[in-house]
Amino acid sequence: MRKVSANTASEAEIAAALKAAKVPNPGRWADEVIEYRLYPANDPTLAKLRRNLAKYHPGEDTLAKIISALKP
Secondary structure (H helix, E strand, C coil): CHHHHHHHHHHHHHHHHHHHHHHHCCHHHHHHHCCCCCCCCCCCHHHHHHHHHCCCCCCCCCCCCCCCCCCC
């Protein structure tokens, strides 16, 4: 699976990557990824994104799938 940039990919590109990662409701999560931009380029773990998505209680499995599809 090819990762897309959480910082520069379009919402559609992010949604497609999340769909490929089998994230439930990929459009909704793509919207949240876009909302909290910009992410530090030197943080491959996407800690800022993890913190912001945690507010929505995505569940560990869903969060892991989201992060697996993205890079800074």
